[in-house]
Amino acid sequence: MTAQLTGPTTAAVLRVDQVSAGYGSGSRSARVLRDVSLAVAPGRTMGIVGESGSGKSTLAKVLVGELAPLSGRVLLADQDTARMARGQLRAARRSVQLVPQDPYSSLNPRMTVGRALAEAIDPGGSLRRIDRARITELLETVALEGDAADRLPHEFSGGQRQRIVIARALAVQPQVLIADEVTSALDSSVQAEVLNLLLSLQREKDLALVFITHDLSIARYMCDEISVLYLGSLVEQGDIGLLHAPAHPYTDLLQASVPDPSGAMFTNEPPPVVAADPGDPADPPAGCAFHPRCPQGPRVVEGRSVCIEKAPPLVPLTGRGGRAAACHFPLVRAGSSE
Numbered sequence: 001m002t003a004q005l006t007g008p009t010t011a012a013v014l015r016v017d018q019v020s021a022g023y024g025s026g027s028r029s030a031r032v033l034r035d036v037s038l039a040v041a042p043g044r045t046m047g048i049v050g051e052s053g054s055g056k057s058t059l060a061k062v063l064v065g066e067l068a069p070l071s072g073r074v075l076l077a078d079q080d081t082a083r084m085a086r087g088q089l090r091a092a093r094r095s096v097q098l099v100p101q102d103p104y105s106s107l108n109p110r111m112t113v114g115r116a117l118a119e120a121i122d123p124g125g126s127l128r129r130i131d132r133a134r135i136t137e138l139l140e141t142v143a144l145e146g147d148a149a150d151r152l153p154h155e156f157s158g159g160q161r162q163r164i165v166i167a168r169a170l171a172v173q174p175q176v177l178i179a180d181e182v183t184s185a186l187d188s189s190v191q192a193e194v195l196n197l198l199l200s201l202q203r204e205k206d207l208a209l210v211f212i213t214h215d216l217s218i219a220r221y222m223c224d225e226i227s228v229l230y231l232g233s234l235v236e237q238g239d240i241g242l243l244h245a246p247a248h249p250y251t252d253l254l255q256a257s258v259p260d261p262s263g264a265m266f267t268n269e270p271p272p273v274v275a276a277d278p279g280d281p282a283d284p285p286a287g288c289a290f291h292p293r294c295p296q297g298p299r300v301v302e303g304r305s306v307c308i309e310k311a312p313p314l315v316p317l318t319g320r321g322g323r324a325a326a327c328h329f330p331l332v333r334a335g336s337s338e
């Protein structure tokens, strides 16, 4: 039985409900995320996949409270963050930490690792009161020696820097980690190391993990559930098994272009895309936003003008264990009970 991701009974620690978000204001505002709902529970990993520009990092910013939604709700432990008092919100925010894509730019090059961790533990606190034992413990958690505390970021390799960034995120004992393309700046040889570290930390600390990637082979390795974004909207959502039998033609294309996971795991290849301009999430095509590129859509199959006329809502698919897809003509596979 698959957990119902968006139902009211899920023991989710973090949930977004019909969230829309964007950038700018007034006539120059651009909405790039539309009506996104998802939930993540302790010990579980929700993957967010989609090609570049689909809104993954924008969603990450909403999840950590860096970007306020234009509409919809962000809930922490079932409480609406918009209704929290300032002190409560600050504490709640600390429980959701972002591990950003680029470990190079996210560490201050002139700050020792120990100081960076001390700042995370106690922002603005006195340096003399740095808890050396706690810093050593944090470094050991990510398999770095305690003497790393006295060194500067440039003295470490890319993989080690990403470990430092993970240690910094763990400094406040979060319940949720948002990992945004955390291995895409790393050599493929160290990608697996960082991914396995995240998985073991998750098990150890019962963390809820939101794992953002454009790489489906990594998503398969890391995630329990998957949300597929296309031009700022969810097109498919459900357990990881959906990647083996996608209902949405976009998921199908993404997954068909990924090599067998046993062969080419952890490559640094560019995202698998269809050879066509995906368009602008702030101004998506009418109807189904995927229709200009869809192999099952109106440009290829006769009688499917509804794809241009009407946006398909994200609806549960019968007989597919709580999965949902936004397509007027969802794909049916041998083996599904439809």
Ligand SMILES: Nc1ncnc2c1ncn2[C@@H]1O[C@H](COP(=O)(O)OP(=O)(O)O)[C@@H](O)[C@H]1O
Pocket: 023, 024, 032, 050, 051, 052, 053, 054, 055, 056, 057, 058, 059, 280, 281, 282
């Ligand atoms: N700070 C920003 N200001 C204006 N537009 C932005 C900003 N950040 C991202 N965008 C736009 O939002 C859309 C989604 O971007 P992003 O969330 O970064 O996608 P992804 O992480 O999937 O590549 C893109 O069209 C991008 O140009």
Ligand code: SF4
Pocket: 248, 249, 250, 288, 289, 290, 291, 292, 294, 295, 296, 297, 298, 304, 307, 312, 326, 327, 328, 329, 330
């Ligand atoms: S609604 Fe139509 S165009 Fe959109 S994904 Fe489904 S078949 Fe393709």
Ligand SMILES: [Mg+2]
Pocket: 056, 057, 058, 181
């Ligand atoms: Mg991004």
